[in-house]
Amino acid sequence: MIRERAYPVEPWHVREIRLDMDVLAQSESVFALSNGHVGLRGNLDEGEPHGLPGTYLNSFYELRPLPYAEAGFGFPESGQTIVNVTNGKLIRLLVDDEPLDVRYGELLFHERILDLRAGTLHRELHWRSPAGREVKVRSTRLVSFTQRAVAAINYEVEAVDGPIRLILQSELVANETLPAQSRDPRVAAVLESPLQAEEELTTDDGGLLIHRTKVSGLRVAAAMAHDLHGPERTTIESEGYEDWVRTTIGCVLKPGQTLRVVKYLTYGWSSRRSLPALRDQVGAGLAAARLDGWDGLRRAQREYLDEFWDAADVRVEGDPEVQQAVRFGLFHVLQAGARAERRPIPAKGLTGPGYDGHAFWDTEMFVLPVLTYTQPSAVRDALYWRHTTLAQAHERARTLNLKGAAFPWRTIEGPESSAYWPAGTAAFHIAADIADALRRYLLVTGDDALEQEIGLELLVETARLWRTLGHHDRNGQFHIDGVTGPDEYTAVKNDNIYTNLMAQRNLLTAADCAMRLRDQAADLGVTEEEAAAWRDAANAMHVPYDEDLDVHEQVEGFTRLQEWDFEHTPPEKYPLLLHYPYFDLYRKQVVKQADLVLAMHWRGDAFTGEQKLRNFLYYERRTVRDSSLSACTQAVMAAEVGHPELGHRYLREAALMDLHDLNENTRDGVHMASLAGAWIALVAGFGGLRDHDGTLSFSPRLSSRLSRLEFSLQWRSMHLRVDVRPHQTTYSLRHAGPDAVLDLRHHGEAIQVTRDRPVTVPVPPAHASGPPPEQPLARAPLLHLPENDS
Numbered sequence: 047m048i049r050e051r052a053y054p055v056e057p058w059h060v061r062e063i064r065l066d067m068d069v070l071a072q073s074e075s076v077f078a079l080s081n082g083h084v085g086l087r088g089n090l091d092e093g094e095p096h097g098l099p100g101t102y103l104n105s106f107y108e109l110r111p112l113p114y115a116e117a118g119f120g121f122p123e124s125g126q127t128i129v130n131v132t133n134g135k136l137i138r139l140l141v142d143d144e145p146l147d148v149r150y151g152e153l154l155f156h157e158r159i160l161d162l163r164a165g166t167l168h169r170e171l172h173w174r175s176p177a178g179r180e181v182k183v184r185s186t187r188l189v190s191f192t193q194r195a196v197a198a199i200n201y202e203v204e205a206v207d208g209p210i211r212l213i214l215q216s217e218l219v220a221n222e223t224l225p226a227q228s229r230d231p232r233v234a235a236v237l238e239s240p241l242q243a244e245e246e247l248t249t250d251d252g253g254l255l256i257h258r259t260k261v262s263g264l265r266v267a268a269a270m271a272h273d274l275h276g277p278e279r280t281t282i283e284s285e286g287y288e289d290w291v292r293t294t295i296g297c298v299l300k301p302g303q304t305l306r307v308v309k310y311l312t313y314g315w316s317s318r319r320s321l322p323a324l325r326d327q328v329g330a331g332l333a334a335a336r337l338d339g340w341d342g343l344r345r346a347q348r349e350y351l352d353e354f355w356d357a358a359d360v361r362v363e364g365d366p367e368v369q370q371a372v373r374f375g376l377f378h379v380l381q382a383g384a385r386a387e388r389r390p391i392p393a394k395g396l397t398g399p400g401y402d403g404h405a406f407w408d409t410e411m412f413v414l415p416v417l418t419y420t421q422p423s424a425v426r427d428a429l430y431w432r433h434t435t436l437a438q439a440h441e442r443a444r445t446l447n448l449k450g451a452a453f454p455w456r457t458i459e460g461p462e463s464s465a466y467w468p469a470g471t472a473a474f475h476i477a478a479d480i481a482d483a484l485r486r487y488l489l490v491t492g493d494d495a496l497e498q499e500i501g502l503e504l505l506v507e508t509a510r511l512w513r514t515l516g517h518h519d520r521n522g523q524f525h526i527d528g529v530t531g532p533d534e535y536t537a538v539k540n541d542n543i544y545t546n547l548m549a550q551r552n553l554l555t556a557a558d559c560a561m562r563l564r565d566q567a568a569d570l571g572v573t574e575e576e577a578a579a580w581r582d583a584a585n586a587m588h589v590p591y592d593e594d595l596d597v598h599e600q601v602e603g604f605t606r607l608q609e610w611d612f613e614h615t616p617p618e619k620y621p622l623l624l625h626y627p628y629f630d631l632y633r634k635q636v637v638k639q640a641d642l643v644l645a646m647h648w649r650g651d652a653f654t655g656e657q658k659l660r661n662f663l664y665y666e667r668r669t670v671r672d673s674s675l676s677a678c679t680q681a682v683m684a685a686e687v688g689h690p691e692l693g694h695r696y697l698r699e700a701a702l703m704d705l706h707d708l709n710e711n712t713r714d715g716v717h718m719a720s721l722a723g724a725w726i727a728l729v730a731g732f733g734g735l736r737d738h739d740g741t742l743s744f745s746p747r748l749s750s751r752l753s754r755l756e757f758s759l760q761w762r763s764m765h766l767r768v769d770v771r772p773h774q775t776t777y778s779l780r781h782a783g784p785d786a787v788l789d790l791r792h793h794g795e796a797i798q799v800t801r802d803r804p805v806t807v808p809v810p811p812a813h814a815s816g817p818p819p820e821q822p823l824a825r826a827p828l829l830h831l832p833e834n835d836s
Contacts, residue, residue, distance in 0.1 A: 053705060055366045060160040060374055065148060071097020071713035076704060077160050077167050078397035079189040082386035084197055084313050085396020088167060091137045091185050092146055097713055099222050101133045102396040104389045106315045107403065107458045108240045109261040112465040120445050125463035128403025129240050132220045132255050132268035134311040137201050140213040144175045151175045162377045163355065165191065165347040180206035190343055191350040194385040195331040197311040200340050205299035214295040216309055218255050218268050221289050243288035244321055253284050253291035254328055256321055266315040269328040271336060275306040310335040354380060357765055358420035360728055363754035371701035372728060375721030382718050383417055383424035388431045390458065398715025404456040404463060407476045408675060410483035412719035415726065418490050419759040425487045426496060432480050433500040435460030436507065443511060450510030453477055468537035472530040474515060477508040478548035485555050489740055492762050502563050506570050509556035509580045512549045516583060524586040533641035535631040539601035544645040546587050547652050553584040597664045600642040610636035612822040621672035637665060639673035640680055647682050651738040659687040666819040674703050678723025685731040688815025690749035695827040697727040729757050733770060742790040746770040747809055764788060778804035
């Protein structure tokens with residue numbers, strides 16, 4: 047775990063003030079740069095030491111066998127794993143005849159800064175070699191938001207105490223040796239040297255490598271070129287082999303002199319394009335990068351981020367750590383989706399190999415809600431990606447003897463890649479999650495073209511799934527049996543409330559859309575009778591309720607299950623899935639992550655306020671948060687039901703998940719959903735944002751630790767700014783036309799905001815909420831709070 051305050055608290059930077067080898071892999075994830083297409087882990091320039099080398103291209107994967115002790119009909123036979131592609135970050139430096147390696151000699155100074163406004167990773171070091179020669183190195187790295195295939199490094203070396211001979215080796219390296227990531231020898235064999243060489247080419251100032259995966263047959267090209275600024279007698283030459291190209295630069299520096307090298311990198315991959323086409327693509331990318339030059343790339347990066355932060359920034363007063371963390375989270379969420387361009391947003395983005403690089407339902411229910419209100423173009427692309435996988439979802443549904451589309455629980459390119467069948471086969475809620483992300487995007491943007499081009503079809507095919515997956519009982523109620531909801535500790539059960547309520551909205555949204563777009567719906571074979579059947583199923587949806595306890599049941603019969611013995615579960619036995627059999631977990635009242643509580647957030651219109659409070663108290667005592675997806679939702683609902691101080695603790699847990707490595711697995715990549723969850727906890731929790739019925743609604747109320755919360759949302763062509771203080775809230779419009787009007791609700795009352803007339807309204811006093819909710823033993827959110835708090 048990263049020690050608390052490992053990074054000084056600064057509003058716009060994540061700064062590492064010393065190099066800690068014990069958490070090197072974690073810092074590589076934190077300092078990763080990406081644009082949604084290319085991802086570079088924050089490895090040191092010289093490549094070693096490293097925790098986990100990593101360079102990734104969105105959706106570039108290798109096929110691997112899925113292990114089963116005993117296979118069954120319909121089980122996926124192969125999975126997909128993201129591949130560490132050609133590493134272009136490497137810049138090795140020899141000072142006289144000694145390689146710069148921070149493990150040797152003396153590291154006099156070392157600092158790295160992730161600049162959230164500039165979109166760069168800056169590094170400075172002062173090193174004394176074992177022979178006593180000193181150099182200062184400054185490097186700045188970026189992955190371009192404006193040129194999706196381009197990354198660049200500005201690398202400077204300064205002689206300090208005497209003339210030195212420098213040899214700089216800039217490299218492209220494929221098939222790097224990686225630490226073992228799988229205990230399955232079949233998988234390890236597939237991922238060992240997964241790239242087959244097809245072409246290498248060198249030029250005076252760089253070169254390229256083209257490779258192809260052995261099984262999936264994907265082709266990747268990587269190219270580099272260099273601009274030099276150094277003494278007159280600086281030399282440069284390149285050499286190449288199958289798996290590496292090296293450009294060597296040499297010079298002699300006098301004290302105070304500097305060698306500056308700008309390294310340009312471009313990447314491209316395809317499953318269809320020819321080798322010459324990819325060669326030309328990366329060559330063109332280099333030409334475009336050099337046309338702008340380092341200064342142009344850096345200026346464009348800053349301009350892109352200035353526009354993003356103007357629309358997306360969240361201002362927090364009262365908790366500086368949360369202020370830093372929510373911006374860090376927004377930056378990584380943007381990096382994951384900005385230029386994904388009809389490819390998925392993985393659970394780890396492109397920051398590490400965790401979860402094999404797969405996208406889950408996390409994308410639709412955590413990441414896309416944030417991007418919908420802050421960067422809707424990225425959501426449009428993510429929805430188009432889901433639509434491109436529709437044929438595979440149809441095939442999966444047919445395999446399961448269902449109609450419509452059965453989308454995968456985890457995937458890269460479209461097919462189900464999970465060998466864990468209770469989730470991979472039974473977690474059907476992903477269909478409704480996709481439909482809800484689409485519904486929200488259309489609501490916020492008014493993108494009629496997307497609705498007609500792909501939206502209607504996605505809604506129709508997911509509605510057809512629910513109509514055949516569920517059934518009416520003899521009393522007319524509609525049930526969805528044998529499914530797994532978000533809580534994987536309660537698997538393959540009947541009538542999961544989250545699934546049922548999300549499916550209900552899916553069915554109603556599809557019926558409404560089909561009747562508005564009758565001609566297009568008819569082309570998909572939708573009749574009025576089918577749309578009516580969807581409405582009938584939605585209106586008759588069963589929602590389990592325990593009349594004796596006066597709470598909703600997460601699944602039918604949940605409240606009669608045996609209680610988990612929390613008293614005799616020691617802290618070191620968490621997460622439970624690593625220490626107890628699923629058979630035991632499935633039969634007990636223990637919740638991995640918010641499930642019914644998640645339903646109360648996204649389908650809050652289906653519950654009364656009193657029900658929400660009773661449900662929250664009941665499930666709070668049984669939720670162990672063995673998933674990083676849970677804390678933000680518990681923060682939202684704690685704030686809504688009158689426990690803002692508890693909500694603040696959950697907010698901090700979600701926001702600091704990776705900066706403090708709370709789950710001790712940040713080395714595999716950052717937790718994209720939890721980072722998005724920091725925004726959700728603030729904006730939906732303390733800002734009270736809801737959009738259930740198509741109208742923006744806010745019920746803001748701060749915790750005692752927050753003195754101000756200010757955030758922006760995009761709504762159609764307007765930017766709404768919400769400024770929440772302890773006793774009042776101001777709503778104002780920016781970037782709106784002179785006649786722009788926005789109708790919204792504040793604590794249930796209708797208000798109207800225009801560009802020229804901000805509205806300030808009081809925040810009503812909170813109602814008494816009773817005693818603090820209880821958590822399972824040793825599972826309370828006991829995260830460190832600022833020094834002036836208890």
